[in-house]
Amino acid sequence: MALNFHQLHIFHTVAEKGSFSYAAQALHMTQPAVTMQVQSLEDYFGTKLFVRSTKRVELTEAGRTLLPFASRSIELMRETDIRMSKFTHMLEGRLHLGASLTVGEYVLPRLLGPFGQEYPNISVSMKVINTKQILEEVLSHQLTFGLVEAEVHHPDVHTEAVLNDELKLIVPRRHPLAEREQIGLEELAKYPFILREQGSGTRKVMEEELARAGCDVSALKIVMELGSTGAVKSAVEAGLGISIVSQSSVKHEAALGVLQVRNVEGVSFARSFHAIYLNSTLLPISAVTFMTFLRERDLSQWL
Template identity: 40%
Template sequence: MADRRLQVFHAVAKQLSFTKAAEVLFMTQPAVTFQIKQLEEHFNTRLFDRGHGRIALTPAGEVVFGYAERILGLSSEMDVRLSELTGEISGSLMVGASTTIAEFMLPGILGEFKSTYPGVRSRLIVGNSESIENRVMEHTIDIGFIESLSHEPNLQCEVCCDDELVVICHPRFPLARHKELTPQKLLEHAFISREPGSGTREFTENYLRHSGIALDQLNVVMELGSPIALNGVVETGLGFAIASRASVSKEQRLGDIVAIPLKPRLIRTLSMVYPKEKFRSRLVASFVEFASVRLRALISKKTA
């Protein structure tokens, strides 16, 4: 129901970038620029100052932004309230998840949820934990699942379940003969890391620091943006990685990868994030409850 120009303006104001807003909205940059131009012509004033590769809200833009936040929020709430008068859980559900959760945990859960509530149309957005948090704050997704605790003051964070990170390597890699590994034993071997912004990487680095390991001591030979890609490189025997046990259960069964616990154990929490003080529809609330139960059961099964 909300004016599309206002939705585009809101995204640009949040990102302070036409390029990033286009990515979030799944639009081309010229289309975003055109919508902003139309809105500025409508109000007969500039909403953004542009210069030196940066943009900033003008005083008029600040006023429009304040109203846009309220208008878009109320529009979304109105749509949901009216759809819920039917008594059925239905509508569009925008879910974001960091890559490990999206690739190995959520697909089955979304499928089960669709079977339970046929009127729901789900869309899954995949990115690292940092990008998912940003999209939740921009209100472009309803709820996010990340591989760490959120420290963003504008987000509500709820713990879903625990997930163990383990050392993974080829069965003939030198580390494979150990039943458990201290961080110090990892330093002499090639390390395959996740990309900056990854929840897995952030949690691993914090663990190593607390264990007295300086990050520049690690022999990082490659950085990868996907747990599937990580598994593929580890299977070649190039080096070891640290990954969710749940992400290698299939490879373990096939004998392609060995998973070795760290000492002390490396346990993290998987979390849900959503905007504070934002209206939560019955659809979103139902999915949160459904997914929490299924995630705990899935983690227990894969780590048994």
């Protein structure tokens, strides 16, 4: 029997999860299949890799020795996919991903056309929900990976930046603040404010940056919390308040002049859109190819 990467990946996942059943769930395998592959690896090396107990499995000395090599093999496989994805123009398959609302409604639709022209045999299926929901579905294995608006911190999830973005203040056309290019931070509290819902990546970034600049978010006159950027824009356009949203989401309204886009003095709302997926997941080559496309192409020509 030859040593193979699949067995090393399974071994690494069992070690990471501390459980054959949790590893099986993460790998979309049955528990007996996971056990069999680990036993085959133990037979190959002629030694036990885990000490099994009723509550948890622990690495033996041999298992602790093997673990860093398994980790390196996984990273090498991921790097191999990234490097080779540049050449996979005839790749076929289905790309299924989750995208948070701003990414899914305003950014990716402008990029899927160019991506489809370059990779015509990859079909795309996209689920648009907020960042919190995407994280939940990645953790529950309903989504393989997602693109979200704020960095996610979770021990089981890998996060990497793939796109840059910036939030801007938006005001109605005839609003008092529309006459000025730069808006003072203290002036935000003077006007009704419209926010995205809790769990939104846009809201998280906005609150973090305002707090960093010394602005107490609770001091804002919050009159509405809405579940989509489109609803926020419509409410601002109707004169119900002001808001802070992704500049990529208001290009059309700014061009028509129905919304005015302004900077807030002393505050930079620069951010990155992030890809998230489980640490134990090796992404399909179609997903790796898509993320390579986002990272390495000049996207400004389409956004």
